[in-house]
Amino acid sequence: MNIAATPLTQKMTWITDYMEADEILRTPSFLQASKMESKELIGDTIITLDGDAHTTYRRRLARLVSRPALAHYDVQIFEPAIRETLERTAKRRGADRLVRTNLVDFVRSVFLRIGADIIGIGPLANEEDEQExxxxxxxxxxxxxxxxSRRDHREVLAEAQEAREAFLKRFFDAAWAERLRQVADVATGKLQEDKLxxxxxxxxxxxxxDNGPDREQAIRESILFIVASTLNNAGLVTxxxxELSAWNVAHKDAPLNIEDKKVFxxxxDETLRLHPPAPALIRSPLAHAKLSSGREFQPGELVALDLVKVNRDPKAxxxxxxxxxxGRTLAPMVRAYGLAFGAGAHFCLGQPMVTMSKGGLDQESVGSQYKLINALYKAGIRQDPQHPPVLVNSAQDRYDDYPVIFDRL
Ligand code: HEM
Incomplete structure (x- = not known):
């Protein structure tokens, strides 16, 4: 099976029907075939494993998003991170007295602190560390x-490798050595287990x-988690x-009250549905496969689940x-955010942190985005009319630079 080339140039079967895409994601014999080009950076991680190896590993990592863990990120990391990032931004008032920032970097800075905590390389010592x-x-x-990417792929990957070396020296190596030491101390009784x-x-x-030190796996998994915890959150906020400003311009008499949790x-959900995190998720069947719709696939065939089209399927x-x-009504068995978080075995591990949907509105946690976005609107966020947003040089639907002004900071 040749899956080394890019989905933009390779022969693939593209799926645009919501129910078919959902079924493929939930069928274990369709193996993960996304992220093949970035193997050197994030290969052999939770997102690329399949079958029993994936299930066991995912169970092990699930504690990173357990209820107590989510409550810890929320109160200890997230709330101070929002406050401090707003305060820091307020200090950079321009000559025209306006407070401007790139919203993409702003959101990444906030979620970066959660990412660092999840991995175990936090808290970051100072602003210099955070910038690096x-x-x-x-x-x-x-x-x-x-x-x-529409850039030279070799160049993009070489830059990522350079960043990896810098990351190891400045953040990873010391933290990993400390963890190995602590775990050894627990084994010999020098350290109590609950101190880990x-x-x-x-x-x-x-x-x-248990299985011999695998530093390489820890590095790749750390890189995956730092990307996963920041990339799509920044895309979502921008x-x-x-979407909210377009809606409020078109509905001047009835703007959305996003402080109302149900409205929010x-x-x-609509934002996630219309702006999924990637153009497609790729899968490949292990053996001949037939969907409930009758569509058939040959073993090894590459199947691209077109998230943009699937999430706009009128049948769903x-x-x-x-x-x-x-205010939309959904067809039965359809998620309000479509397949923006995937489905089946690889369903997004971080989803409970992002939105309220899974826990329901009566749960204590309202999802990080509710707090962040409401804090941004309280600070008077608006798009900077003099500097239009710039999309990333890629087939992805995300911004590189999203200039905003805060009127009430
Ligand atoms: C708006 C925010 C997010 C979106 C839209 C999103 C979307 C997704 C999607 C579509 C997948 C499935 C990929 C596939 O099937 O190939 C996924 C997997 C994953 N996400 Fe997220 N994600 C978000 C936030 C997060 C956060 C905050 C974390 C941090 C913990 C996270 C961690 C992961 C992990 C570890 C996986 C792999 C799970 C597995 O393969 O078992 N995500 N995400």
């Missing part, structure tokens, strides 16, 4: 999504103790601001599926 990690993150993001931090590196260091959730979302409509 942000720089490395940009290169990791481009590397991890290289299959959609419940982060990714601890989980992997414990695994390493697209949300876009619907607006969030109605005749106005192309438009942002927080």
């Amino acid at each position: 990690l942000l720089r490395e993150l940009r290169l990791f993001i481009d590397g991890a999504t290289v299959e959609w 931090r419940p982060d990714l590196l601890t989980i992997l260091a414990r695994n390493a103790q 697209n949300f601001v876009d 959730q619907k607006a969030m 979302f109605g005749r106005d599926a192309e438009s942002f409509n927080p």
Whole structure:
């Protein structure tokens, strides 16, 4: 099976029907075939494993998004991160007295702190560390999504490798050595088990103790998690601001009250549906496969689930599926955010952190995006009319630069 080339140039069967795409994602014999070009950076991680190896590993990592873990990120990391990033932004007032920033970097800075905590390389010591990690993150993001890039792919991957070296020296190596030491101390009774931090590196260091140290796997998994915790959250916020301002201009008499959690959730679901994180998820059947629709696939065939079209399938979302409509009615068995978080075995591990949908509105956690976006609107966020947003040089639907002004900071 040749899956080394990019989905933009390779022969693939493209699926645009919601139900077919959902069924493929939920069928275990369709193996993961995304992220093949970025193997060197994030290969052999949770997102690329399949079958029993994936299930066991995912169970092990699930504690990173357990209820206590989510409550910890929310109160200890996320709330101070929003406050401090706003305060820091307020200090950079321009000559015209306006507070401007790139919203993409702003959101990444906030979620970067959660990412660092999840992995176990946090808290970041100072602003300089944060800026350096942000720089490395940009290169990791481009590397991890290289299959959609319109730049020279070798160059993108070489930049990501350079960032990896810098990341190891400045953030990873010391944290990994400390985890291995702590886990060894627990084994000899020198350290109590409950003193171990419940982060990714601890989980992997414990695994390493059983199966021999696998530093390389810990590095790749750390890079995957730092990308996963920041990339799509930044995309989501910028697209949300876009959609909300367009809606409020078109509905001047009835703007959306996003402080209302139910209204917020619907607006969030619509944003996710219309702006999925990647053009497609790729899968490949292990053996001959037949869907309920009758469509058949040959073993090894490459199948691209077109997230943009699937999430706008009128059979699932109605005749106005192309438009942002927080009042929409869904067909049975259809998720309000479509397949924006995937489905089946690889369903997004971080989803409970992002939105309220899974836990329901009565749960304590309202999802990080509710807090962040409402804080941004309280600070008077608006698009900067003099500097239009710039899309990334890729087939992805995301911005590189999204200039905003805060009127009430
Ligand atoms: C708006 C935010 C997010 C979106 C839209 C999103 C979307 C997705 C999608 C579509 C997948 C499935 C990929 C596939 O099937 O090939 C996925 C997987 C994953 N996501 Fe997210 N994600 C988001 C936030 C997060 C966060 C905050 C985390 C941090 C913990 C995270 C961690 C992961 C991981 C670890 C996987 C791999 C799971 C597995 O393969 O078992 N994501 N995400």
